[in-house]
Amino acid sequence: MDKIIRKIDGYSLELSRKLILGGQLVAFPTETVYGLGANAFIDEAIMNIYSAKKRPLDNPLIVHVHKDYDISDLVYDNEIAKIIRKNFTPGPITLVYKAKTAVSNLVSCGLDTLAIRVPSSEEAQKFLSYVDLPIAAPSANISKHTSPVTAEHVYEDFGENIPLILDGGRCEGGIESTVVDVTGQVPVILRKGLITKEDIAKVVGVCEYAESTSELNARSPGTKYRHYTPKTQTAIFKQSEIVEAIKLYESFVEKGLTPYFMCDSFVCKKLENKNCLDLGSNGKEMANRLYFLLHQGEKVADLIIAIEITQIDELCLSVNNRFLKAFGS
Numbered sequence: 177m178d179k180i181i182r183k184i185d186g187y188s189l190e191l192s193r194k195l196i197l198g199g200q201l202v203a204f205p206t207e208t209v210y211g212l213g214a215n216a217f218i219d220e221a222i223m224n225i226y227s228a229k230k231r232p233l234d235n236p237l238i239v240h241v242h243k244d245y246d247i248s249d250l251v252y253d254n255e256i257a258k259i260i261r262k263n264f265t266p267g268p269i270t271l272v273y274k275a276k277t278a279v280s281n282l283v284s285c286g287l288d289t290l291a292i293r294v295p296s297s298e299e300a301q302k303f304l305s306y307v308d309l310p311i312a313a314p315s316a317n318i319s320k321h322t323s324p325v326t327a328e329h330v331y332e333d334f335g336e337n338i339p340l341i342l343d344g345g346r347c348e349g350g351i352e353s354t355v356v357d358v359t360g361q362v363p364v365i366l367r368k369g370l371i372t373k374e375d376i377a378k379v380v381g382v383c384e385y386a387e388s389t390s391e392l393n394a395r396s397p398g399t400k401y402r403h404y405t406p407k408t409q410t411a412i413f414k415q416s417e418i419v420e421a422i423k424l425y426e427s428f429v430e431k432g433l434t435p436y437f438m439c440d441s442f443v444c445k446k447l448e449n450k451n452c453l454d455l456g457s458n459g460k461e462m463a464n465r466l467y468f469l470l471h472q473g474e475k476v477a478d479l480i481i482a483i484e485i486t487q488i489d490e491l492c493l494s495v496n497n498r499f500l501k502a503f504g505s
């Protein structure tokens with residue numbers, strides 16, 4: 177583990193560059209979650225991502241670049257994209273453009289678009305600037321498992337199967353970037369995230385969610401798969417079903433097992449003296465804690481009982497999207 181997880185310094189950056197040039201994988205921190213990076217120009221490197229993650233081959237990848245990288249070789253730019261970039265990048269947002277043919281066509285699984293993200297985290301920028309290449313990177317977890325927000329989470333999923341995990345501590349944002357299709361007249365959100373529809377509408381004038389499930393499946397194929405699931409038994413209840421949820425909790429305690437609730441601070445307060453993974457009391461806190469607590473919960477709990485979260489602000493919608501998927505609802 178010591179040899180694989182490394183603090184970001186001159187030695188680990190040089191090692192990361194050699195690995196990336198050789199088509200191998202390097203996990204790195206961002207402000208959202210850890211990414212599993214590979215050289216976007218090399219077909220075999222991209223195949224390494226799909227096989228290490230056991231990721232379905234029709235779920236396209238996001239290309240990450242440093243803040244001074246010229247993306248005009250990779251995609252066709254446009255005015256809406258420029259406005260969004262001016263306001264939100266570097267940051268937790270991914271834009272889907274019409275693609276040129278520069279990177280491996282395995283990155284976008286044959287779609288004629290390419291998703292690009294410029295992360296704001298200093299550690300991500302150090303890595304991306306040092307390699308100075310477009311880096312395709314999904315979240316650094318085995319497909320369907322909870323996304324990683326620490327270097328140790330990445331190691332728990334891949335062990336010695338990846339040669340290097342750059343350690344930047346715990347990710348602040350805690351859930352993945354907002355994915356926005358900027359190929360049309362109106363920006364369309366394909367995946368909710370830390371930057372909200374309101375935020376984008378404020379600067380562009382208009383922003384929509386991809387309407388129907390079938391439209392979303394066609395435009396962003398990854399969204400149809402199960403995601404974020406912890407490796408322990410789970411259940412989910414509405415706040416109005418709290419009595420049933422407590423009955424289930426107590427039935428586990430009677431069997432000598434260890435159940436935990438996962439809920440917001442408001443519900444937690446009502447569950448005095450019970451094991452509780454407290455998500456916090458606003459969207460920002462909930463995003464920051466969700467995956468971290470799912471990872472913690474799967475290690476200590478025989479059952480995680482999720483109680484639907486109170487929708488305090490717009491960011492709660494993004495958290496709720498992951499929360500419902502994690503609990504299979």
Ligand code: TXA
Nearest residue numbers: 208210211236237289290291314315352353395396398
């Ligand atoms: O915050 C993030 O976005 C993290 C960090 C590592 O940057 N990455 C991440 O990647 O969440 P991943 O692979 O777990 O999710 C990528 C999402 C999927 O929903 C995928 O379908 C969508 O982006 N996507 C990628 N390329 C696309 C494209 N060309 N068109 C539409 N959707 C695309």
Ligand code: MG
Nearest residue numbers: 314315323352
């Ligand atoms: Mg993912």
